[in-house]
Amino acid sequence: MSDPDLATPFRERASRALGDAFLKEALTIATTKFITLRQEAFGDYPEGEELRDRARAIKEATLQHLDQHLERLIDNVERRGGHVHYANTAEDARRIVLDIARRSGARLAVKSKSMATEEIHLNEALEAAGVTPIETDLGEYIIQLAHERPSHIIAPAIHKTKGQVAELFARELKRETRPDPEMLTRIAREELREKFLQADLGITGANFAVAETGTVVLVTNEGNGRMATSLPRVHVAVMGVEKVVPSMTDLAVFLAILAKSATGQKLSVYTSLVDGPRRSGELEGPEEFHLVLLDNGRIKQIAGTLREALYCLRCGACLNVCPVYRQIGGHAYGYTYPGPIGILLTAMLEGPESVKDLAHASSLCGACADACPVRIDIPRMLIELRKEVVERRIAPWPERVVFGAFGWLLRHPALYRLSAPIARLLQRPFARGGRIPRLPLFFGDWTRTRDLPIVAARTFQERWAELERRR
Amino acid sequence: MVTCLGDLFYPEVGERIVRLLQRLGVTVEFPSGQTCCGLPLFNSGHHDEAARVACRTVDVFAGAEHVVVPSGSCAWMVKHEYPGLMTDAASRAAAEGLAARTSELSQFLVKVLGRRKFQSAVEGTVTYHDSCHLLRGLHESQSPRALLRELAGARFVELAGADECCGFGGSFSVRLPEVSTAILDKKLANVEASGAACVVACDAGCLMQMRGGLSRRGSRVRALHLAEVLDPDRDVQ
Numbered sequence: 001m002s003d004p005d006l007a008t009p010f011r012e013r014a015s016r017a018l019g020d021a022f023l024k025e026a027l028t029i030a031t032t033k034f035i036t037l038r039q040e041a042f043g044d045y046p047e048g049e050e051l052r053d054r055a056r057a058i059k060e061a062t063l064q065h066l067d068q069h070l071e072r073l074i075d076n077v078e079r080r081g082g083h084v085h086y087a088n089t090a091e092d093a094r095r096i097v098l099d100i101a102r103r104s105g106a107r108l109a110v111k112s113k114s115m116a117t118e119e120i121h122l123n124e125a126l127e128a129a130g131v132t133p134i135e136t137d138l139g140e141y142i143i144q145l146a147h148e149r150p151s152h153i154i155a156p157a158i159h160k161t162k163g164q165v166a167e168l169f170a171r172e173l174k175r176e177t178r179p180d181p182e183m184l185t186r187i188a189r190e191e192l193r194e195k196f197l198q199a200d201l202g203i204t205g206a207n208f209a210v211a212e213t214g215t216v217v218l219v220t221n222e223g224n225g226r227m228a229t230s231l232p233r234v235h236v237a238v239m240g241v242e243k244v245v246p247s248m249t250d251l252a253v254f255l256a257i258l259a260k261s262a263t264g265q266k267l268s269v270y271t272s273l274v275d276g277p278r279r280s281g282e283l284e285g286p287e288e289f290h291l292v293l294l295d296n297g298r299i300k301q302i303a304g305t306l307r308e309a310l311y312c313l314r315c316g317a318c319l320n321v322c323p324v325y326r327q328i329g330g331h332a333y334g335y336t337y338p339g340p341i342g343i344l345l346t347a348m349l350e351g352p353e354s355v356k357d358l359a360h361a362s363s364l365c366g367a368c369a370d371a372c373p374v375r376i377d378i379p380r381m382l383i384e385l386r387k388e389v390v391e392r393r394i395a396p397w398p399e400r401v402v403f404g405a406f407g408w409l410l411r412h413p414a415l416y417r418l419s420a421p422i423a424r425l426l427q428r429p430f431a432r433g434g435r436i437p438r439l440p441l442f443f444g445d446w447t448r449t450r451d452l453p454i455v456a457a458r459t460f461q462e463r464w465a466e467l468e469r470r471r
Numbered sequence: 472m473v474t475c476l477g478d479l480f481y482p483e484v485g486e487r488i489v490r491l492l493q494r495l496g497v498t499v500e501f502p503s504g505q506t507c508c509g510l511p512l513f514n515s516g517h518h519d520e521a522a523r524v525a526c527r528t529v530d531v532f533a534g535a536e537h538v539v540v541p542s543g544s545c546a547w548m549v550k551h552e553y554p555g556l557m558t559d560a561a562s563r564a565a566a567e568g569l570a571a572r573t574s575e576l577s578q579f580l581v582k583v584l585g586r587r588k589f590q591s592a593v594e595g596t597v598t599y600h601d602s603c604h605l606l607r608g609l610h611e612s613q614s615p616r617a618l619l620r621e622l623a624g625a626r627f628v629e630l631a632g633a634d635e636c637c638g639f640g641g642s643f644s645v646r647l648p649e650v651s652t653a654i655l656d657k658k659l660a661n662v663e664a665s666g667a668a669c670v671v672a673c674d675a676g677c678l679m680q681m682r683g684g685l686s687r688r689g690s691r692v693r694a695l696h697l698a699e700v701l702d703p704d705r706d707v708q
Contacts, residue, residue, distance in 0.1 A: 015649045323636045327653045361647065363640025363654070364514060366607035386516030395516075403512060407520030410506040411527055420479060435686055445645050449652040450683030453480040460473045460482035464501045 006334045010357040017328040023159050027329050030158045034320040037264020038371070051257050056374040058250045059242075059311040063302050069211045069244045070293065076214025080276035082289040090120040093294050097122060097203070097236055100290055101131045104234045106201035110192075112218065112225040113137035114205025115153060115314055116238045116294055119336045119349065122203070133203070134195045136224040141188055145172045151330030151338060153316040154262050159329045192224070202228035202286065206239035207313070208254060209291070212247045216291060218272040219258060221265075226272050235286040237274070241293050242310040254313065261373040262315040297348050305384045309344040311374040318368035318378060324361050333358060340368040340378045343385070352388045356395065359385040420462070423455040472532065472540045472549075472573075475507035476675035484541055484675075484696045488576060490703035492539070495584060504531050510548040511641050513556075522556040529553065529565050537583060538573040541698060542674045543605025544641075546575040551608060575605055577673055577697055581614040590702040591624035593693075595668035597700060598630040600658070600681065602674035606634055615673055615697055622700065623707045630670065631661045637672075639680035655684045662692055669693040671700055 005013065017023060042048045062069055074084045087093035101109065109131050111117065123144075126133045135144040139157040143150060146168055150156030157165070165184055166177040175187050204225055208217040216237050218225040229235045245251050259265040278285030301307055319325045319339030330338030335354075337345040340362060347355045359382055362368075368378040389395050390403075409416050430436045436452040438444070446452055458466075473485045489499050509524030528549070532538050540546040550570040557563040580586050591597075599619055605611050612634075619627045638644065638654030645651075659681065662670045670692060672678050681694040 011647055011649070014647060018649055018653050323638065323654045323657075324647075324650055327650055327657075359516075360643065361650075363603070363636050363638060363643045363651070365603035365636035365640065367603075367634075367636065370607055383514060383516060386514070387518050388516070390516040390518075399515075403515060403517045403520065407509075407512050407517060407524060410509060410512075410520075410524045413504040413506055416506045423479070437687070442645070445648040446683070448648065449687065450655070450680065451686045452683060453679060455479050456482045458482065460478045460485040461501075461503075461505070463482055463486060 005331075010332070010334070010361065013332040013334060014324075014328045014361070017332040022161050022164060023329050024327075026159050026161045027326055030152075030155060031320045031326045034155075034262075034264065034316075038261060038317060038320070039264075041260035041264040041266065045260065048257060048260065051253055052373050052375060055253050055257055055313075056311060058245065058253060059374055062244065062246060062250075063242065063307070063310055066241065066244070066299075066302060069246055070241060072211040072246075073209055073214060073244050074293075076211065077209075077216075077276060077289075077291050078214075080214050081279070082214070082276035082291055085290060085292045087120075087292055087294050087296070090294075090296050093120045093238060093292055093296070094122060094125040096290075096292050097238065098125060098129050098131075100234065100236055101126065101129065101201055104200060104288065106131055106199075106234065108195065108199045109133045109201040109203050110136050110195055110199040110224075110228045110232060111140070112202075112204045112220060112228040113140050113154075113156070114203070114238060115150075115337065116205045116240055117203060118150060119296065120238070120294065122238070131201070134192070134199070136192050136196070136222075136228060137220070138185060138188055138222060141192065142168065145169070149331065149336070152319055153314050153337065153339070153342075155316065159331065196227045196231050199228075199232045200234065202230075202232035202235045204228050204235070204237050206237045206243055206291075207258070208243055208245050208251055209239055210246075210248055210251050211244050214276065215248075216274040217251060217255075218270070218274065219255070219268045220272070221263070221269045223270050226270055229272065229274050229286065230284045233286055234288040234290070235274070235277075236290045236292060238292045238294060241295055241298050242312075257373045258313055258315055261313070261317040261371070301348050305388065306344055306348050306381060308376045308381060309341065309348055311376055312341050312345070313373060315373060317371040317373065318376075321367040321371045323363060323365060323367070333361070340382070341372075341376065344378065344381050347385055352385055352392070353394055355385055356389045359389060417459075417461055420455055420459045424457075427454055472508070472528075472538055472545065473501070473505060474540065474542050474545045474675060476679060477541050478505070480679065481675055481696065484698050487698045487701075487703050488539065488541060491698060491701055494703055495580075495586060497584070500535065502531050502535065508545040508548045510544055510552075513548065513552055514641055518556065521552075522558070525553045525556045525566065526562060529562070529569050532569055532572075533565070535572065537579065538569065539576055539579045540573060541576050541696065542676065543575050543602045543609060543611070544674050544676055546573055546578075547604040547608035549573045575609060575611065575673060577605075577614040577618055578609070578611055581617055587617050587621050588707045589618065589622060590705040590707050591622045591700060592702040593625055593669055593695070593700050596626045596628055596666060597622065598628050598662065598665045598667035598670050599633060600630060600637060600662070600670050600672045600677060600694075601634045602672055602677045603636050605673055615671070618697065618701065619671060625700065628665055628667055630665050630667070632658070637677045637680050639676045641676060644680060651680075652684070655680055659684050659688070659690070662694075663690065667692065669695045669700070671695055671697055673697050
């Protein structure tokens with residue numbers, strides 16, 4: 001599902017983001033901190049590199065037999081008294097959750113942070129059905145109050161400064177605030193505590209689900225995930241099908257690298273293993289537990305060009321190191337998942353046409369692939385997407401003409417050599433002191449902020465020909 | 472291999488490399504018919520065109536014992552992508568042969584020739600920008616630094632955020648010029664804060680981007696190719 005904002009071309013959305021001084025400040029501080037913490041975490045952990053290889057291998061092998069692992073997961077969840085639902089599309093998933101809400105008579109739902117529910121735009125659907133969703137992750141709570149979308153996979157309010165949050169709380173919650181993170185957190189905690197106690201429904205995502213035990217795993221830092229899964233009468237977890245891991249031993253591999261990659265923590269503060277509804281004799285836990293398995297274009301990609309994107313753990317490390325993300329933030333991308341991995345996930349969910357511009361929102365510097373805990377070769381897949389755009393002829397025609405002509409020229413060296421004297425003639429009116437400060441048309445995009453070098457009086461090939469003659 | 476940007480915009484870099492290599496006892500040939508390695512076509516998704524260009528380039532360099540490339544990105548294209556673009560076994564074998572014989576300049580000097588001590592052609596402090604393809608594509612960060620650290624007559628300082636992209640990215644710099652410039656501004660702020668008189672890089676793309684930005688802001692810092700700081704005519708004193 002796209003946003004109204006998408007009517008504006010990506011380049012313009014990005015430029016607008018560049019002009020936002022608050023955004024720049026917030027992004028610089030947060031991404032720099034994440035990068036440093038991640039480096040320190042792996043620096044203290046020499047076995048990390050090998051674990052990254054193992055994690056990747058587990059993902060590869062699991063996808064190979066995804067049907068079997070899902071069947072095992074379903075069996076084990078049901079054996080423990082949970083219900084499993086399979087959603088082919090985002091619409092299916094919304095309908096399933098709404099049915100559960102209706103049957104349980106829910107009016108208020110508390111949610112822990114979940115990109116899968118963002119992906120299916122669940123909050124809007126709940127509101128339309130008369131169920132009030134309350135986000136309980138602090139970052140999600142902030143952006144829900146601001147009526148915005150997450151701009152980062154693990155830090156949804158990364159685009160806001162503490163000053164902006166203080167103003168937001170003052171306006172929306174009618175409380176006295178200062179730009180003091182501790183005070184702001186205390187306010188959110190007070191507001192949310194009431195909601196947890198009133199809610200009839202707890203909605204979460206899932207970082208993993210262990211097939212051999214039927215356990216849903218939530219990795220959080222605020223404890224809100226645990227409250228959402230234990231206080232309300234009914235718990236629904238929405239999870240992409242690719243999140244299944246075969247065994248507890250496999251889970252341990254992922255837990256060892258996930259938090260390090262995401263926030264630089266050895267482990268997150270809470271790792272909650274949810275084993276379905278409360279059993280007799282247990283003191284806490286929901287009466288009902290539902291697991292919604294979401295396909296939404298994923299299964300098709302197991303055999304597709306974007307297969308590796310299904311390894312993604314949603315840690316956000318690729319966003320933090322991406323020079324483009326660090327400049328423009330997440331909203332400019334325009335879809336649920338921002339950053340380098342977000343472009344791939346958007347292509348998966350919305351089709352390659354949707355990313356014909358976004359596929360070029362990367363200098364292909366490779367920092368993302370280096371930071372990825374499971375070594376997803378994101379630049380390679382961005383190039384594959386660009387290729388798909390070219391081959392399906394959805395690239396704009398001037399681009400096809402320019403690259404076609406360029407390719408032809410490169411195969412005709414005599415004409416290629418002739419391009420130098422022609423360029424020297426053409427550049428004459430624009431050259432100033434050995435550089436070109438301004439060019440018209442399409443080239444003006446370069447020279448608005450940077451000088452261009454001039455084509456040399458004699459190219460290397462011309463000089464070499466002369467050297468040869470003299471020999 | 473002179474590369475397209477090296478041929479058209481920075482022929483003096485190519486000349487210096489020839490002088491430097493000749494002085495080190497290397498016989499330098501320049502096979503005719505060189506154009507561009509095809510990386511811009513490849514990165515923009517025009518893989519059929521890129522494959523045809525790659526086939527030509529493999530032929531052009533068929534007779535060379537070693538192929539020295541002054542740009543990390545072009546070296547990466549040849550070494551990393553050429554074989555995969557070929558459609559039949561014979562061309563793939565030829566492309567793999569070329570890949571194995573190809574080195575980026577700093578790698579050739581340090582790893583093939585085993586030379587690290589040079590007289591500096593510039594005075595003062597130099598710093599180094601890692602080009603993305605050399606660093607993360609060819610996993611090379613040490614050869615250029617070894618040469619710069621041992622440079623007689625100049626002092627080497629590390630650049631903050633040396634491994635971060637300069638914002639060039641080929642067609643990225645024209646498709647999204649505003650973002651490209653914002654990334655460049657950050658890089659140049661670090662360059663200026665380093666106190667170095669020049670920033671050295673091993674890629675014509677990064678140099679075009681950084682020089683373009685430095686000259687626009689009227690900076691006194693120069694962006695130079697590695698070959699421009701190694702004196703080709705003087706032995707280390």
